[in-house]
Structures are given as structure tokens and as C-alpha cells.
Amino acid sequence: MVRAKIRVELKDGVLDPQGVTIKNALVDMGYPEIASVKSGKTFDLEIDLDDRELVETKLDEMCRKLLANPVIEQYSVEVYE
Amino acid sequence: MVRAKIRVELKDGVLDPQGVTIKNALVDMGYPEIASVKSGKTFDLEIDLDDRELVETKLDEMCRKLLANPVIEQYSVEVYE
Numbered sequence: 001m002v003r004a005k006i007r008v009e010l011k012d013g014v015l016d017p018q019g020v021t022i023k024n025a026l027v028d029m030g031y032p033e034i035a036s037v038k039s040g041k042t043f044d045l046e047i048d049l050d051d052r053e054l055v056e057t058k059l060d061e062m063c064r065k066l067l068a069n070p071v072i073e074q075y076s077v078e079v080y081e
Numbered sequence: 082m083v084r085a086k087i088r089v090e091l092k093d094g095v096l097d098p099q100g101v102t103i104k105n106a107l108v109d110m111g112y113p114e115i116a117s118v119k120s121g122k123t124f125d126l127e128i129d130l131d132d133r134e135l136v137e138t139k140l141d142e143m144c145r146k147l148l149a150n151p152v153i154e155q156y157s158v159e160v161y162e
Contacts, residue, residue: 001116007123022124026143033139035082035127042088042121043103048114062107
């Protein structure tokens with residue numbers, strides 16, 4: 001069993017409407033010092049395999065197929081025990 | 082100007098339907114070794130202030146008021162230059 005954390009965020013230059021909405025909400029709530037907000041997603045996985053290299057290869061596949069949209073998002077994978 | 086990363090995730094024991102859906106989708110896609118998936122959110126902020134302690138206090142407020150639901154979610158705040 002290994003654990004992994006996957007982080008997915010929009011590539012630089014891609015419009016982030018959720019981030020803009022949150023930024024505007026924070027400014028309206030009395031935090032004018034907020035200059036920008038960028039939103040992202042994380043996935044914490046438990047995987048029933050012990051071969052870390054195999055896990056990394058599979059997680060990279062999963063990111064490209066389901067967890068991230070490689071056209072507009074970048075992702076990172078971190079595997080640990 | 083300081084930068085901060087906020088991580089928000091469901092507390093242990095809180096049902097995570099998004100995580101369960103993703104786990105089932107991955108199993109159906111040919112990854113039966115996935116034992117669990119837990120979803121979370123991240124926010125990367127730029128803040129026009131230089132006092133890191135003040136920034137940490139304000140970010141904690143923002144998390145409780147808008148970015149996280151303290152009843153079911155836990156959050157962490159990391160401030161860096």
C-alpha cells in the first residue's frame with residue numbers, strides 16, 4: 001500500500017473564473033489587499049501496490065485520462081509510504 | 082507583497098461523494114488497485130501586505146468566513162515571500 005498526493009492547477013495564462021470570483025468576494029468582504037486568487041484541486045489516494053515506480057506510471061496515466069485536463073491544467077504527483 | 086497557499090480538505094469521517102465517484106471511475110477504467118480517493122481544494126493567493134503575522138491572521142479569518150466550512154472541513158495556511 002502506498003499513498004499519493006496529486007495536485008492539479010490551471011496552467012499560467014488560463015482564465016480562472018472561480019479564482020476571480022473568490023478574489024472579488026474577499027475584496028467585498030473587507031480584504032482589499034488580496035491581489036489575486038488561483039484555485040486548484042488535490043486528490044489524496046491510497047493504492048494497493050508496493051512498486052512505487054509502477055504507481056508513479058499509473059498515476060501519471062490517471063491524471064492524463066481523468067483527473068486533469070492536460071490542455072489547460074498542469075499536475076504534479078507525489079508518492080509516499 | 083506576500084504569497085500564500087491555503088489547503089482545504091474534508092475532516093476525517095466526513096463523507097466525500099466526489100472522492101468516491103472518482104475512485105469508482107478509476108476502478109472502472111482499469112485501476113482496481115485504487116483503495117480510496119479523497120478530494121480537496123487549494124487556493125494560491127497574492128496579498129499586498131508585508132506583515133506576515135497580520136497576513137496569517139487575516140487568512141485564518143478568510144478561511145473561516147469564506148474559503149472553508151469549519152463544520153466539515155479542515156484547512157492549513159502557508160505564507161511565503
